[in-house]
Every structure is written in C-alpha cells, then in structure tokens.
Amino acid sequence: MDTLRDRLAELADDAPTGGEPAAELWARGTRTHRLRAAALAAAVLVVGIVSTGIGIRLADGDGDHSAPAPVPASTVGISLPIQYPVGEDLPDLGAAPGPLAAIWLVPHFGGPPEAVGLVAETGTFGTLPIDLPAEDDPDIPENVEVALSPDGRRIAYPSVTSSLVVHDLVSGRDSSPLSEFETRSGYTWVDATHLVGHVAGGSDADGWVWEPGTTPKPVNPYPYLQGYRGRNIWVFIDGGGPRSCSSTVLADSTGRVQVPVLCDVIGFIGSSFVLGHWNSDRLHGDWNNPDDGNGTVVALNIRSITTHPFGSAAPRPGGEFDDPALHHVVVTAGAPTRVAFATDLLGQTLDTRDGAS
Amino acid sequence: MNGYVDFEAFVVARRDALLRTAYLLTGNHHDAEDLVQSALVKVVPMWTRIQDRPEPYVRKVLVRESVSRWRGRRWREVTTDVVPEATRHDTADRADRISLLEDLRRLSPRQRAVLVLRYFDDLTEADTAAALGISVGTVKSHTRDALARLRHQQSGEEQRVAT
Numbered sequence: 143m144d145t146l147r148d149r150l151a152e153l154a155d156d157a158p159t160g161g162e163p164a165a166e167l168w169a170r171g172t173r174t175h176r177l178r179a180a181a182l183a184a185a186v187l188v189v190g191i192v193s194t195g196i197g198i199r200l201a202d203g204d205g206d207h208s209a210p211a212p213v214p215a216s217t218v219g220i221s222l223p224i225q226y227p228v229g230e231d232l233p234d235l236g237a238a239p240g241p242l243a244a245i246w247l248v249p250h251f252g253g254p255p256e257a258v259g260l261v262a263e264t265g266t267f268g269t270l271p272i273d274l275p276a277e278d279d280p281d282i283p284e285n286v287e288v289a290l291s292p293d294g295r296r297i298a299y300p301s302v303t304s305s306l307v308v309h310d311l312v313s314g315r316d317s318s319p320l321s322e323f324e325t326r327s328g329y330t331w332v333d334a335t336h337l338v339g340h341v342a343g344g345s346d347a348d349g350w351v352w353e354p355g356t357t358p359k360p361v362n363p364y365p366y367l368q369g370y371r372g373r374n375i376w377v378f379i380d381g382g383g384p385r386s387c388s389s390t391v392l393a394d395s396t397g398r399v400q401v402p403v404l405c406d407v408i409g410f411i412g413s414s415f416v417l418g419h420w421n422s423d424r425l426h427g428d429w430n431n432p433d434d435g436n437g438t439v440v441a442l443n444i445r446s447i448t449t450h451p452f453g454s455a456a457p458r459p460g461g462e463f464d465d466p467a468l469h470h471v472v473v474t475a476g477a478p479t480r481v482a483f484a485t486d487l488l489g490q491t492l493d494t495r496d497g498a499s
Numbered sequence: 500m501n502g503y504v505d506f507e508a509f510v511v512a513r514r515d516a517l518l519r520t521a522y523l524l525t526g527n528h529h530d531a532e533d534l535v536q537s538a539l540v541k542v543v544p545m546w547t548r549i550q551d552r553p554e555p556y557v558r559k560v561l562v563r564e565s566v567s568r569w570r571g572r573r574w575r576e577v578t579t580d581v582v583p584e585a586t587r588h589d590t591a592d593r594a595d596r597i598s599l600l601e602d603l604r605r606l607s608p609r610q611r612a613v614l615v616l617r618y619f620d621d622l623t624e625a626d627t628a629a630a631l632g633i634s635v636g637t638v639k640s641h642t643r644d645a646l647a648r649l650r651h652q653q654s655g656e657e658q659r660v661a662t
Contacts, residue, residue, distance in 0.1 A: 146614070146618050146649070147618045147621075149595065149596075149599050150523060150599070150614075150615065150618055150619040151619065152592065152596060153522075153523060153599050154520075154522060154523055154619065156522065156596060157515070157518045157519040157521070157522035157523075157528075157531060158518055158522065158528045158531055158532050159514075159515050159518060160514070161532055161535065162536055164503075164506060164507040164510035164539075165503075165507070167506075167510065167536060167540050167543070168503050168506055168507070170540045170543075171539070171540040171542070171543020171544060171546075172543055172544070326607065340607075343644065343648075345605045346604075346605070346607075
C-alpha cells in the first residue's frame with residue numbers, strides 16, 4: 143500500500159504549472175511596497191483635514207432589531223489622529239471599561255499575549271485583565287484571537303480554562319457555554335449578540351452559533367459567515383489618491399472577482415512603529431520590539447464597489463453593488479494582523495460625521 | 500531592479516515546486532496559483548535580505564498565507580458530501596487522488612498544512628513549527644489528529660464501498 147508521502151506526491155502531480163511572468167510579480171511587489179508607504183502619507187494628509195475631532199453621539203440600535211440590550215447612547219471620544227502613548231505604561235482598563243473601538247493582542251512569545259483596547263467613549267488606550275492562554279500552549283489548537291462585537295460591547299476569546307469566554311465590557315460579566323463544549327479558536331460575531339465558530343475536531347461545515355446565556359446550537363457556519371463577508375474585505379490604499387483604494391482578490395459563489403473600491407481615508411490610530419505587532423510581511427521581526435512593527439491602522443469609508451472577473455479589466459456585467467455593511471468597514475493597511483474593530487460602532491460614527499452618508 | 504535577476508531565476512526554477520505545495524494546501528488550481536503569486540509578490544520587498552537563501556522564507560509566507568486566507572474567507576468555501584463522479588476513463592489512481600483531495604479538504608487548514616509540510620515537503624517537526632509559527636507540541640498534536648482523521652475518513656470510505 144502506498145504511504146501518505148507517496149499519495150501526496152501523486153496528488154501534487156495534478157498541480158498547475160507556470161503563472162505570471164517574474165517581471166510582473168516583481169513589479170507588483172515593488173508597487174505594493176510603495177503603496178504601503180504612500181498609505182501612511184495619504185492618511186496623514188487627510189487626517190490633517192479631518193482631525194478636528196469627532197465627538198459624535200451614537201444613535202440607538204440602528205437597524206439591528208436582534209440586539210436585545212443595545213449599548214446606551216454615549217459619546218464617542220475618538221478624535222483623529224489618535225496619539226498612541228508611546229513608551230508609557232498603559233492603564234488597566236478594568237473589567238467594565240465600556241464599549242471598545244478596537245482591540246488587539248501584543249504577543250509575548252512563550253507567554254500569554256496582552257490585550258490592548260481603545261475605549262470608544264474616552265479614546266483611552268489600556269490593557270484588559272483577561273486570562274488569555276500562552277501562544278504556544280499545545281492544548282490550544284489555533285493561535286489566540288479575540289473577537290470584538292460590531293457594537294464594541296463584547297469580546298470573545300479562549301481562556302486558560304475554557305475554549306470560549308464572552309466578556310461583556312459594560313456589565314463586566316463573563317459567559318461560557320457548558321463545560322463539554324469545545325471549539326476551534328477564531329470566532330466571528332455575526333451581529334451584536336450572536337457568535338459563530340467551528341466545532342473542535344469537526345469539519346469545516348461543523349459549526350455552532352451561540353448567544354451568551356443560551357445553549358450553543360450546531361449549525362453549518364457558511365450561511366452565517368457569508369452574510370458577514372462585507373466585513374472581511376481587506377482594502378489597501380491605492381496610489382491614485384486618498385479616495386482610491388484596492389482590495390485583495392476575493393471570491394464568492396460565482397467565482398473569483400477583483401473588487402476595486404472607492405473610499406475616503408478617515409484617519410488612523412496608532413502609528414507606523416508604536417504598535418509593535420508581528421506582521422505577516424515581517425516574518426523576521428522581533429515580536430517584543432515595539433520599534434519593529436509596521437502597523438498603521440486606517441479608517442476608511444467605502445463608497446462604492448465594482449466587481450471584475452478575475453484577470454479582466456472589464457467590469458462584470460451587473461457587478462456594481464452597494465452593500466450597506468461596506469460603508470461601515472474599517473480596515474487596516476499594512477497593520478497588525480489581529481486588530482479587531484467594533485465595525486458598527488465606528489460605522490455609525492463615520493456616518494454621523496458625514497451627515498447624510 | 501536590484502535583486503531582480505536572482506528573483507527571476509528563483510521564480511523560474513522553483514515556481515512549479517511551490518505550486519505543488521500550494522495545490523496540496525488549497526486543493527484548487529486557481530487558489531494554488533493565486534497563493535504562490537501572492538507569496539512571491541510579498542517577498543519582493545525583502546528580497547535583498549533573503550536572496551542568499553530565499554526558499555525557506557518564501558515557503559513560510561506561502562503556508563502562513565494559506566492558513567490566514569482560509570480564516571478570512573471561510574464564507575466563500577462550500578463543502579459538499581458529493582464527491583465528483585469519476586468518469587469511465589478514470590483510473591483507480593485518479594479515484595484515489597480525488598479521495599485524498601476530499602479528505603484533505605475536511606481537515607482544518609492548520610492540520611492540512613502540518614501534514615503537507617511534514618509528509619510532502621519533508622520538514623522536521625521543528626522546521627514545521629517554525630514555518631507555521633506554532634510550537635513543536637502543537638505540530639505533534641495536529642499531526643496526530645490529522646492522521647487519525649484521515650484514517651477514520653478512509654475506513655468510512657472503505658465501509659461505504661464494501662456495502
């Protein structure tokens with residue numbers, strides 16, 4: 143009988159060959175590198191125009207009728223640009239700091255990462271006292287990740303004792319499913335209260351949906367995550383100016399598409415060096431060296447999208463669409479890989495600032 | 500164009516080998532091509548630093564990109580219980596390839612990556628751990644779980660055929 147090694151080698155014989163000329167790949171690589179540098183400059187330019195501060199009153203539960211306990215109306219105190227407190231010890235935000243605008247993990251290789259949050263109401267950076275497992279814990283099947291609900295009120299993460307904890311940042315209360323519940327790490331909030339993930343050891347179609355306080359229900363997660371696709375688009379600022387962006391290649395049920403988008407750069411939080419996160423483009427970086435990161439967090443307000451068949455410059459017939467969720471996308475350009483944004487909260491902020499947007 | 504000549508030589512010499520790994524990681528021709536091109540584009544800015552020994556770095560980018568893409572794009576993947584029907588011209592080898600492809604697709608992306616790196620690229624456990632950014636212990640547990648899952652899937656397949 144053939145070994146697995148033999149079978150993999152035979153299967154690999156079906157692999158495609160060839161591809162774009164090396165010169166084209168080289169040109170794209172150098173162009174991307176330039177664009178990322180230009181992204182920071184573009185963000186600074188636009189921030190200079192819009193940096194008068196936001197101070198926006200949030201509307202109550204706009205269109206989200208499934209949310210049983212909307213966050214009380216509050217003032218978002220984020221002004222742009224937000225200055226990260228370089229070199230300062232961050233305060234402990236406590237168990238109930240209120241909704242967060244963003245959260246990310248500062249890795250400490252060999253130990254648990256530190257969760258850093260940006261409080262939406264005050265614009266304060268600080269650490270969150272949550273018991274994350276160490277990154278290299280062999281009992282944790284995937285890397286540690288924290289998911290932030292779209293309204294910024296809840297975070298979901300694996301703890302040292304449970305594969306899933308939801309922490310309410312307003313009440314300070316924790317929720318976990320029953321003890322026999324086991325999940326892969328990496329969950330997705332599909333709205334303010336419902337979390338979707340995959341069953342540990344199951345196939346990609348073995349998932350669950352859970353509203354804290356209830357029992358998780360087994361589901362095929364794809365329909366849930368398909369509805370969430372708008373928030374998964376990563377956009378890079380293009381060289382054509384602050385209103386021109388480009389996305390990575392995406393795919394949907396109709397095949398691969400390229401998605402040019404038109405957007406406004408709203409501002410940035412953090413800077414190109416102070417976040418100090420590991421970035422997939424910097425595999426040789428020192429995770430613990432704050433000067434070695436290159437993350438720049440940029441807020442964008444997406445205006446319109448045109449889809450193209452893959453490899454074609456001609457738009458797909460009927461491929462223009464206007465997804466309301468995309469207006470709320472806040473994305474990262476060359477940013478830390480694991481920033482989670484309160485997309486609805488920030489989207490409402492952007493909409494309010496833009497008036498009739 | 501500093502470094503371009505070396506880059507071009509590397510692409511010409513090693514792209515097909517990268518595509519073989521990428522095909523096992525993705526199970527799809529288009530995704531494999533896209534993954535390799537994306538990895539090659541990503542390493543261009545670092546080329547002068549890695550050109551003396553680029554392949555480990557390129558493969559590290561390739562495999563991590565494959566895992567992170569799957570996470571960000573779960574919505575686009577569609578699973579099916581229906582294995583493509585083999586035509587009368589398909590050989591037993593062909594059927595075995597399709598079966599293995601389906602079995603690999605049912606693994607988690609990281610389990611799949613561990614198997615491909617360990618049993619196709621012949622990396623050590625330590626090198627596999629470094630490539631994926633995980634511990635050796637996690638590589639061991641993923642390997643154990645993935646092999647058990649493959650065996651389980653194959654035995655189930657054989658039982659279905661027997662009945």
